[in-house]
């Protein structure tokens with residue numbers, strides 16, 4: 271499968287390493303859409319990709335699917351056009367806190383018979399959440415995220431501090447680069463208005479830790495994910511990058527788990 275990526279930062283680099291550098295048997299990244307060609311020119315030699323700054327050229331470059339790994343603004347600006355031409359996968363799911371954008375993307379995908387894939391990013395357990403909500407009887411979903419203080423721009427904290435407590439919908443507005451997980455959790459479960467979030471800046475940790483508590487008619491569940499950050503961008507967890515890889519690998523299987 272030929273992949274086109276939008277963005278060339280920490281997640282895109284993680285994918286280029288694991289797919290192109292390590293010569294994945296079924297996947298190849300052939301095209302990368304950037305806004306600054308000179309900054310990323312080195313990727314052409316390093317990973318054998320072609321850079322594009324015009325969306326039309328990128329979309330007609332022989333790719334089978336587009337992976338967004340840039341930011342929420344890019345999702346708003348480019349995904350409606352992308353979905354007219356290709357299936358797509360996006361990791362900046364925080365953009366989907368905007369209900370009008372979701373409605374637009376769903377309509378375009380339906381009209382053009384394309385699929386929008388949303389990997390689980392830096393968390394897990396979304397199969398359980400969707401199953402528990404299939405009959406509409408989830409009662410509570412709570413996310414507690416703990417990140418290194420510096421990753422949340424609290425450089426001089428001496429002890430941990432709760433920097434946000436409230437709804438997923440508001441968490442992503444205040445922390446667009448750190449709370450994508452809250453939005454995918456909301457979408458999989460009770461919705462972004464009902465999903466509770468606490469964000470803690472902790473000067474004594476190096477990992478990005480997400481704890482999820484779920485209660486419903488099924489019983490209760492708890493997950494804790496202790497994520498290694500990506501060196502290029504410590505706000506972002508390694509799992510977020512490989513959640514795209516895992517989702518891509520599962521696309522062409524004839525059986526589905528979960």
Ligand SMILES: NC(=O)C1=CN([C@@H]2O[C@H](COP(=O)(O)OP(=O)(O)OC[C@H]3O[C@@H](n4cnc5c(N)ncnc54)[C@H](OP(=O)(O)O)[C@@H]3O)[C@@H](O)[C@H]2O)C=CC1
Pocket residue numbers: 276277278279280281282303304305306309339340341342344361362363390391392393446447448450451454502503505506507510
């Ligand atoms: N769903 C989840 O669980 C998670 C989601 N994320 C989200 O994933 C996204 C990518 O993260 P990460 O790789 O760490 O981010 P980085 O900041 O490392 O990289 C972002 C890249 O996007 C590029 N970019 C920005 N604007 C545009 C544009 N208009 N056109 C083309 N490229 C553009 C940047 O280019 P330039 O150098 O020109 O600025 C840069 O190459 C972020 O939105 C992040 O919040 C992150 C972690 C977990």
Ligand SMILES: O=C([O-])CC(=O)C(=O)O
Pocket residue numbers: 391392446447448449450451452478497505506507508510
């Ligand atoms: O990578 C992570 O651990 C989570 C993150 O930044 C996000 O959800 O935006």
